Each structure stands twice: as C-alpha cells, then as structure tokens.
Amino acid sequence: MDWQTLTAAGIVVMTLTIFLVRLARPKKKSGCGHDCGCNKK
Amino acid sequence: MVMSDAPSTIALIGNPNAGKTTLFNALTGANQRVGNYAGVTVEVKSGEAFTPHGRKLRVLDLPGCYSLRANSPDEKVALDALNGLLPGEQKPDLVVCVLDASNLERHLQLALQVIELGLPCVIALNMVDVAERAGLRLDPAKLAEELGVPVVPMQANAKKGVVELKQALRFPHPAASEAGWTTDGTDPESARRAFVTRLCELVASRPDAHQQTLSDRIDSVLLHPVLGWISLVGIFFTVFWSIFSFAEIPMGWIESGQGALGDWIKSLMADGDLRSLVVDGIIGGVGGVVMFLPQIVLLFLFIGLLESSGYMARAAYLMDGVMAKAGLSGKSFLPLFSSYACAIPGIMATRTIDSAKERIVTIFVAPWMSCSARLPVYFLIIPLLLHEKEGTWKQASVLFAIYALGTLTAFVIARLLRGRLGDDVSPGHFLLELPPYRKPQWSYIFRHVIDRAWSFVKKAGTIILGLSILLWALSTYPKSEGDDPAEALAHSAMGRIGAVIEPVVKPLGFDGRMGTAILTSFAAREVFVSSMAILYRVEETESEEETRNVLRDQLAASKWPNGRPIFTPLSLISLLVFFIYALQCLPTSAVVARESGSWKWAVGQFIFMTGFAYVASLLVFQTGKLLGF
C-alpha cells in the first residue's frame, strides 16, 4: 500500500468516525438552531 | 434600601412595527432580525444593557402584539412572559411599552393593559419623527401625568432618546401605577377605550385625519386591481430572472477557480488514491455545491429588500384571493414565499397565522415551494435537457415551470387538506396592517444575507464535505483489477448498492447510480450533484472545462447495457419531478415537528411527500413511454 492509499483511507475512517459520533451524541441544539442560519436565536 | 446586585429583567413589549426590535438592538448592541411585515419577530430574544450608572440590565424582546388577549401564538408568548409563565423566566421587573407616537389611538390599548397587570412600566414613545412629520402635537409630560408612568420620547432608529430611556430604567425602578381609568362595574374594555380617546385628544392632537402620503400614491398603482397584479407578477418574475442571470458571472469565477485548484493539486502528486480523493471527491463534490452561493445570496437579498421596503404586505394583500383558492389566506403568503429560499424560516414564519388549521396546512405544503437547495440539481439537469449551455431564457422558463408545478400541487393539496381538517373553532378573518413604504434598511439586510451565506458555506464545509469523502470511499473501494472505470465502479460498495436499488428506480427511468445518488441526497439535496460527479466519474479532465459541463457531457454519453442512452429527456423530466416533490431535508422535518407540536405531522409529511414523489415520477416516465417518447 503506497502512502496515498494509506492517507486517503485514514481520512475516510476519520470522517466516518466524526459522522457516527455526531449521530450518536444527542445534539444540544434542537432542530434549527444554528446550521441553517435563519437567525432564530 | 439596599442596592440589589442581581440584574433586573426588563421586558420590551409593543405592536409589531412600533420599532421594538430596533430599540432592542440600540439597547443591547446585538443584531437581530427586523422586518416591517407584522409578526417577523417570533421568539423571545434576550440581551444585556447597562444603565448610565453601570448597572446591568437583562432585556427581553417579546413578540410584537396588538393586545394581551392572546389571539395568536405570538401574543400568548408575550402574555406568558409578563405573567412569569415562560419556562425558566420570572416576572420581569419592569416593562417598557414601545408605542408608535404617530399611532397612539391604537397603541395605547396595550400600554393600559400592561399597567393593569400591575407591573412597573415605562413608556418609550417611539417614532416621534414620524409623528412630527404627520403634524401631530405630542405632550409626553401630560401623558406621563395621566398614566402615572414615565414617558420617554424617542426615535430608536436614529438612537435618539436611548440614553434618556436608560435613565428611566435606573434602579430603584419606578413603582407600578394604579390603573386609574378602570372603575368597578364598568366593562374594562370600554373604560380603556374611553380613556384612550380622551387621552389622545389631550396629548396627541391630530391635524387632519387622512392625508394622502407618498405611500398612498405608490399604492394607487401597486394595489390597483389590474395594475397591482401586473406589478406583482412583474416584480417577482424580475426577481427570479435577476437571480439567475446576475449570478452567472460569479459562478463562472468559482468554476474556473475550482478547475485551477484541481490542476494545481494534480501537479503536486502522482496519480493515486489521495489525489483522487482530493480532486474528484473533495473538490468535485464540495465545489459542485459552493458554486450556488451567488444564487443563494441574491435570493435572500431580494427577499430582504421586498420585506424591508414594505412591499411584502401589499403582496400578501393581493395574494389573499389566490390563497383562498388553496384554503389559506394572505397571511400564508410570506411563509410560503420564504420557503422558496428555505422552508425552515418559512415554516417558522407561520406563527403569525391565527387559524391553527391554516397554519398546519401551510407548514405541511411549504417544502413544495422548491427551496434553494434544489437549485444545484435543477441546474445540473436543465441544460442537459435542453442540450444547451447554461443561462438562456429558455432555461429560465423551464425553471419557472418547475416552480409553478411545485406551487400548484401545493395549492391543490392544501385545499384538500384544509377541507379535511374542517372549520376553525373561532373563525379568523383577514386583517393586515399595510405599513408605509420605507427605504430598505441595508445594514440589516446585508447582515441577514451574510448570515445565510455563511451558514451555507458552513454546511458545505462540514456535512457536504464529509459526505463527499464517504461517497468517494464507497465508490472506490473495494477495488477491482484492471483499468476499466465502469468495472471498477460496479465492483465498489456503491456499485453494489446501486445494483440493488436499480430495480426499484428503473420504472422511474433511473439507473442504479442515479438511484444511489438520490439516496445520498436525502441527507442534503445538494449532495446529489456531488454524488453524480463521483458516480459518473470522469477519469481525465481537461484543464479548461468546468466541472459541471464535463459531468453533463459524461451523463449525456452514459448508456444502459443495451446501448440506449440513460439520460433521455423523459428520464430527466422524471428526475426533475422527483426532486420537486421529495422531502429530503431532516432539519426541515425537525422544525415541522417542533412547530406542529407533534412528530406525527413530520413523519406523515415525509412519508406522503416521498411516496408522492415516487408515484409522480413513475407516472411521468411510464406515461411518456406509452406515448412513445
């Protein structure tokens, strides 16, 4: 396995982990708080 | 008396359009949304301010309301806040009633009701400049004397009177006044009214009841039965056309920038997985979405302009008749129109709708106003459909037809749903204030647009970036032997998923890869373009060509195993229809659940809309085939 494949695979695994962690952890910000930017505070 | 250290809580209350939020900003220095279409402020915002003596104040901006009778969700929240019934909040220590000095006959009611609640009160007599221009003679001292509370004349949008107001808010707070106008045995309503009439004659004498203002002259055209409609259609068509043509240039820049970036990366490393990840996965995936930033910026800019100038209220008035055909009223117009940008703020704007049933119907159909997230998909497909480069008027017409289709279906379903829900317990009626035309407040419009643009970029940088990486991985691994890209794709995880999905989507005219791309777009619609770019990956890209053109060429050349092209006009139309109707936005469903008060509406909406999309697509494709297309 060359370094490119290794690095690429590493990035993929890291991304997957981030997604799973975000899904598993109950978000404190409910529904639409922050990501859609509609200015509801 | 010992000086308490705890910050006092000050609540701001007043009619919508009285300048309450402008005052809130002036006091707390925060930047909040201000709209002069009644009811735009819908939640309780809090901020901090300081008195001239340096004492901290906690300021609550309550939703605008006409009275404390709690006719709509907004008014109920305000009333609860004053009674200390808001979760986590106690009764405010003092209430600032923001009144429009040029409209005291109407605004004083609210102040009287607040004083009757027994809360300490200070009147902020706002918009004195407007009153002066209308020729009103104000007597704040007499008003203060009659009401028994301090009255501070001010002009919040010019920051005049703010210091005096802060002075009035100093500790110890003025005591609550006795409501001297109510007497035992008299109906409080009429007592208040009588008092207001008498008071207005004393402190705000009006020279002539109805002068024709500039706003009136403009309205003679814009509200004219014929000219008004022509203007409405003209204005909105111009808005849509401007968005799509003005955005061309910056979009071109973004595309070339992307191409240049890709080439540079390629020059840095040899062919390999990482290079492919960065160029095809990341740049291709994220770039395909960021390209739409100019359009989104323009869309929000125009909506902000229309709202801020006061035109939106006129549009709602004109649209009331049309909305009635859908079983709704003109008050549903702004929420639905906002949904063309994004359904989430549109759904939240439904809080101003009095009728609970109209409100739920509006929420239910809002996602069918094609939101801006669908634009990347439409822009990928339309030129393919018409075999042209982007940006011609024919394409604008097709786009218009797409929006029209979504809107019309929404109206039909709204009507049916409204009929099924039955009549309201207490029928509401159309009642709308038409504020005077104003010069748009550019600073708040720009801030709002920048907010939305930034959150779009954030979404691109996080969710879409992550999904692009994962999609790339799914379509690269497991690897196959040999160099044939088609075989490599079929061998990968994505290819296998595609093969499984294919039988389900084939009747709609899609192949397995499109089916997979559709699946991924349930996470975020924009991802469809990224997925397509990855799934139909081009191995070699020439440096001058834009990503999408290349993708389109690739799509145009793809064929089924038996040699027929996949992307016939019919299958493209079927795909467009699917995207018009499918509900593919989890944040929207979350907001629907919150605003409707139950998960059932959100789930029902999702199932209904996705099912509808499938059936509609099916009908279009199969009927087309039967007819020989």
Add this chain to the structure above:
Amino acid sequence: MRHALAADLKIDSAMTLNQVRVGCDVQIQVLNGPGCERLRDLGFCEQLQVRKLADGRNLICSVCGTRMAISRELAEQVLVSPVG
C-alpha cells in the same frame, strides 16, 4: 366624557363599512359581531374616523393614519355613519 354604546338604537340606522363608497370618510358608531375584540385591538374603535380607500375581497381603510386591510366579513361588523 362618557361614550354610551346605545347599540340597540344605533344598529338599525347605521350602515356597514362594506356599504360605504370608496373615498368617503365615516365615523365608527358600533362594533357588532364576533370579531369586535380583534377589530378594536387593531384600532377600529367606536368614535374613530375611518376613510375607505379600496373595496374588493378585502377592504383597505385608513384609521388614525394607519392603512389596514380587513376582510368583508369583518367590515360587515363595523357600523358607521357619514361624517361632514
């Protein structure tokens, strides 16, 4: 100053806001119907002057310098008499 609501007397002789011609100034005498409360909240109070600006499915009126659009059903509940 007392504003007696001689409702029973006035209802018979007054006309509704719907019947008023566009451009006319009238004075509100009585509010009669389920929508009264809301009307009053928004400024359609007894003894106030109103100018009718437009007719149609929804009327446009000017009350105390503010332009308001109200539906025909609501306008039906506003009884007025001519001024001047």
